Amino acid sequence: MDTRETFLDKAAAIIGVDNVVRVAGEAGYKDPYPLNPGRDKWPGVRPGSVEEVQALVRLANQTRVALWTFSKGKNLGYGGPEPRDQSTVAMDLGRMDAIHEVDDKLCYAVVEPGVTFFDLFDYIQERDLKVWTSVPALGWGSVMGNLLDRGYGMTPMGDHVKALCGMEVVLPDGELVRTGMWAMEGTDLGPIFQGGFGPTLEGLFTQSNLGIVTKIGLWLMPWPDVYVSGDVTVEREEDLPQLIDILTELRRQDITQNNALCGNVVRAATMRGAKRDFYDGEGSIPDERLEEMRQEFGIGQWNARFAIYGDKGMAERRLEIIKERFAGMEGVEVNARFYEGSEGQAVAYEDIAEIDRTQMAGVPTLKPLSTVGWAAENGGHIDAAPIIPARGQEVYDFYQEAKQLYREYGFDLYIGYHLYPRHMVHVTMIFFELGNDEMLARARELYEKLLDAARRRGYAPYRSHVDYMDRIADGFDFNNNAARRLQEKLKDALDPNGIVSPGKQGIWPARLRSGESAQLPALIPAEV
């Protein structure tokens, strides 16, 4: 019997046999969009409480079986629940799904890992609480999991990790820690004040394998009086730099209040059908056809969306300023739909047209799932999302290099930029057919080329697919990768047996580290 079997048998005594997932038939964990062929499904445990997480962590130390933790495993395009090392056991935290508190006066919540964006949204609506959530593209994932991986949404509180306020964490030795003000017994300040006493610990547990987070405090946004959903369309491809400079300046000046999303024609097409509906040639859709499609769709080469929230008078003035800023630009159109409540009430979701009940309004959805059928009915995707300074010309230069690479590999460059005050996330997606080995090989090669092109310019992705974590971490090369060496030192101090998510973000425990970290390490030794 291998070590993992021993672990699973003993785990059953802790959490019950029904919460031990063994690979059989439909059961087992798997990346729904595997980039590499032949990966096995993979067993797991589903603790239902903090105490069970602690007990499983202690068991993992005893049996030297490593755990790969996730909340809902919906990290699509980044590996889903997929571990770095297939000899680990999944620790699926989805059963821990309590919403402990939502306070709509001071605007915060306390949630466990299994709470999804749908769950939190529904909880708030059912109780008529006066707060908005912020949600990522798909609403079925974990609020906490998304935040810990530094995902984002599109409301003014869309940079999710910045809304983190206090954590409860099971350390790799099974010890329970609360951070920030929560480190005091008998306080209300845990989810209220970001900061505590001494070195701040929360950051250690984001994109991390230094502990297993079991609860977080989360700030929410007060319900606005009015909501404005705005669009800017730009006809010509080469006007991107100006568009970015204007939008990011508006954001720096807090005229627009959320990170604008800027998409291209391919992105618009993925929402309207599959590639074959628009083009039946080989390789990438050519520019001429994209321009035709643009005109058929009645959109721009670039299509940005922004939103405004809050007081009506202020919202009106914001919109006026936005229109002024774009007034001098050719081939640009700014439109906005203004939503307010009836009879002086704050806007309600029923007041907002279906088309604008989106991410920017903090409404969870599964609509973007359909885009995955772009390349084939049985489709998947991987996301490449480097961070770039919010300087229009610099973004355009990288865009052109990316476009050239997509063309070379025969994919269509899907763009959904997110524009922040000082940086932008250059989100591009590669759509492929599941199980199509030739296409997958091309997708992987393109992905690697994109990573290399970004790194040459001093850019890196803000998060990573499990398969590329070492490669990206290698790029953080100041002083012989001093930052990773520090992260490894912390890893060794907190997790000497290396039982929590080995290899996450390129950080391996000592026993699995090699001089050449870019190689996948050997499997975990099987001694108990």
Add this chain to the structure above:
Amino acid sequence: MDTRETFLDKAAAIIGVDNVVRVAGEAGYKDPYPLNPGRDKWPGVRPGSVEEVQALVRLANQTRVALWTFSKGKNLGYGGPEPRDQSTVAMDLGRMDAIHEVDDKLCYAVVEPGVTFFDLFDYIQERDLKVWTSVPALGWGSVMGNLLDRGYGMTPMGDHVKALCGMEVVLPDGELVRTGMWAMEGTDLGPIFQGGFGPTLEGLFTQSNLGIVTKIGLWLMPWPDVYVSGDVTVEREEDLPQLIDILTELRRQDITQNNALCGNVVRAATMRGAKRDFYDGEGSIPDERLEEMRQEFGIGQWNARFAIYGDKGMAERRLEIIKERFAGMEGVEVNARFYEGSEGQAVAYEDIAEIDRTQMAGVPTLKPLSTVGWAAENGGHIDAAPIIPARGQEVYDFYQEAKQLYREYGFDLYIGYHLYPRHMVHVTMIFFELGNDEMLARARELYEKLLDAARRRGYAPYRSHVDYMDRIADGFDFNNNAARRLQEKLKDALDPNGIVSPGKQGIWPARLRSGESAQLPALIPAEV
């Protein structure tokens, strides 16, 4: 020759004899407001570069002499440059004072430890750069030092630690690390994107003895079109809860844009003279006299200040809303001075009346220094500043307990509340006469009573005087002080010899830890 002498001799070879500060005559470091009698002055070293910091850290490891680091040592009311352990050597980073970059398009700066708020402000004005800084009460301190201790200012970017974007740190073993995107060679993203790859490290080096920070990226605020300086005065003491609830709701809704400051009559009096100018009785000034003084000054029992920044039309609407919110309240007056530039230009500092070129406008000053003469010509102070949830009634309850304690100990309760969206900082000061042992003993006892009263309610200060760090850290008692035990584990991993700032924020290296951490440890062993 003792170990410290050995260290200082060898240090001279690294940094030059002129940069070794030996205790003699005027030379040596000292808390300007010592709470305890009989403290010695204290020697130090003044490195001029990162390489010198590294060399001194290595020397400290070799000689087992611990360093107590600070940037400018202007942490007044918290001990200034004073160490926890007088057997350490000061590492004064004030000579490292380069401003590497200020970018007024993306709004950030890169500064070294010795850069003061005056320095940065002057640099920006001289070059006519279009950004505003945020400054604390006194402008002579280090921008970086204040941020690392989690100090704050009063502009929209007043929560200084949140403006931190990337760090360069000398670890206790002398290794140089850069965090976030700066961990890449050849990138511009260091001061642009908060976050990097894997666990976030910046928090570890705030209120910390885990490393010596030698450079930070810092976000700045874009220069506003208009600036509005506003006041709210409230006549009756018992209207504080409503005032706080209205102001913090305005802040949560982003109608006001900075953390409002709310002071009482004692605070106003400290700006107008010394205690003896207003009251010649024994003990605290009685309520009846405070009410008289209030009327003489023509102010409220509570006097709040807020500010508005940005576009003129939006600022006008903001002010309108603020006035509406207070319209229903009795004995309240809202006033605002509106500043704009001439001929459609953005407001310039010359357009702003002297009285409003304050912290709220990001202008550094030394004016508040004069308040230190309240209790005696030769005066000092200590600050007690617990964090409290931003709920008016809760604040008022604690205020009453604090007032009772001040009365009991014969001091005047100075209040300068800072109101944030979800929490408030209950800043109170105790003014004393330097060297007056009886008064100092009373001040210390009052301070401890205030700490205890706060802790009983689940509150803790956001930062600490060096003398009270253990006591406050003890209050973070969840799971047998699990957070501190984790911080200690990190300390042991990064600083096994315990040479960086032992005892800072209650975190001692293993060799100085006792079961009872509240006691001051023995001096550092003198073996080399």
